[in-house]
Amino acid sequence: MPIGLGVVTPVVNLNPRLEPPEWERQGAIDDIVEVARAAEEAGYRWVSCPEHVCIPVALAAQRGGRYWDPAVTLAFVAARTSSIGLLTHVLVLGYHHPLEVLKRYGTLDAASGGRLILGVGVGTLRPEFEVLGVPYEDRGARADDAMAALRAGLGRSDPVHHGPFYAYDDVIVDPCAVERHVPIWVGGRTRRSLRRAVDLGDGWIPFGLELPALARLLADQELSARRARRESFEVVLAPEPPLDPLGESEHCIEVVRAYAKAGATTLAVRFVHRSRPHYLEQLNALSALVGTLD
Secondary structure, X not given: OOOEEEEOOOOOEOOHHXXXXXXXXXXXXXXXXXXXXXXXXXXXXXXEEOOOXXXXXXXXXXXXXXXXXXXXXXXXXXXXXXXXXXXXXXXXXXXXXXXXXXXXXXXXXXXXXXXXXXXXXXXXXXXXXXXXXXXXXXHHHHHHHHHHHHHHHOOOOOOOEEOOOOEEOOXXXXXOOOOOOOOEEEEEOXXXXXXXXXXHOOEEEXXXXXXXXXXXXXXXXXXXXXXXXXOOOEXXXXXXXXXXXXXXXXXXXXXXXXXXXXXXXXXXXXXXXXXXXXXXXXXXXXXXXXXXXX
């Protein structure tokens, strides 16, 4: 079965490292929707939207300042598509009470007919935590409790959870997610994030790691044994640098095979592109290339 593909959606976030072209810097919701519709038609599994509430000015040159709100953006995309998955990549758990996530993203799941993929992360931007007035030092333990609360509450209008940081019962959250088992993928770049994904989630979607480091983490014997006990587990890896299937098709094939060999089940892809038409051509070209692989 060919490796799956998902889109790290352009426009929603401008990564300074990648020097986004003018069309993306000036992009609007119509551009996002056209990418999503083209990805759906080409067989991509999902489109994504990241989350940051605010970026300190001093860090904008490194992090980028633009982050479309994932709930609003993915809801708009859902209304203009019919089947493609809607991935938060990733929702910072410390910024939200679990009941807020259950209501907001459960509503998105219900409105979209069950297309939500909940990508979550612990968060690393201390100044953002401080501006928002949420705890930073114990964010890992809080994230674990939040994930347990989400797993217990997704797909239920009467969620119940009693944990060390979050506790509630006798409440109604309606609407709620369509299915009890909404996929939860964990972001991060450490062994701890992979363990969190294996123990509490349904997949791992790391960032900022080169292929050798990813391969070493995925080859970890203890975590490999834990993953082997799972009925299914997604490993979603992001090739770097962005792919150029039109200009370097053979290289793209080599990259796809290398990431699959390392353990990827799905690729989160970015493209070399200079305009929206060029981006869409690249998107279709990669889908066609991957469709030829064994």
